[in-house]
Amino acid sequence: MSARLTAREITLRYGDRVVSTRLSLDVPDGSFTAVVGPNACGKSTLLRALVRLLRPTEGQVVLDGREVGSYPSKELARQVGFLPQDPLAPDDIKVRQLVSRGRFPHRTLLSPRSERDESAVREAMAAAEVTELADRPVQELSGGQRQRVWIAMALAQETPYLLLDEPTSFLDITHQYQLLHLLARLRDQGRTVVAVLHDINQACRFADHLVAMRDGKVVAEGSPGDIVDAALIKDVFDLPSVIVPDPVAGTPMVVPTLQGD
Structure with a gap:
């Protein structure tokens, strides 16, 4: 290879x-x-x-x-996307907001989120099985749920x-x-x-x-x-x-x- x-x-x-x-x-x-x-x-x-x-x-x-x-x-x-061992989420951030941060490398400072951004976030949450958690604060989730949310963010980075x-x-x-x-x-x-x-x-x-x-x-x-x-x-x-x-x-x-x- x-x-x-x-x-x-x-x-x-x-x-x-x-x-x-x-x-x-x-x-x-x-x-x-x-x-x-x-x-x-x-x-x-x-x-x-x-x-x-x-x-x-x-x-x-x-x-x-x-x-x-x-x-x-x-x-x-x-x-290159990277998921470290112990990532930290900002206080009070919700799942969809955190997953959406995976799209930052694809956007400029003033650009609105595109349909591609929205689609990538939806697909990543579905792949990581966290769609039903989208509106939950990350800090309220179990350790396993939080891990899947971080994985979704990494997937959304594409x-x-x-x-x-x-x-x-x-x-x-x-x-x-x-x-x-x-x-x-x-x-x-x-x-x-x-x-x-x-x-x-x-x-x-x-x-x-x-x-x-x-x-x-x-x-x-x-x-x-x-x-x-x-x-x-x-x-x-x-x-x-x-x-x-x-x-x-x-x-x-x-x-x-x-x-x-």
């Missing part, structure tokens, strides 16, 4: 704490890439670098041959690239799978999706490109069927396991074999 979005030998740090050194990654176009690994291994930091929220101290993140730092903010926001940091957080099991099916459909429609996921079996079932990280490094990347085996799971998660075919999808399924099982 070709890649328009790449990280080239980037070093990422927060102050004196180095998270990753000389990390390189190509995000395949039209793929659903899942980034997996243990807590604090650098997954979220990598996503922040890809969307320019964290500048590498060495190396570059490049989109279409240009370093992402060279893009005007609105131009980049028309290309970007070729959609990056999500732990998008299944707070969602019940039904909504987790509905969201992952939705992300897979977006991939099938030609969008490029990158998501940090904690559930390795969900990642294997829905993603066609897997990036496994540990200690700020990419340990392995490729198709789940090509790279996921017991040795990789031990290396990345320090978890003994056996790998069996998922009975529904046929993709690799990790079955832990902890001592005492």
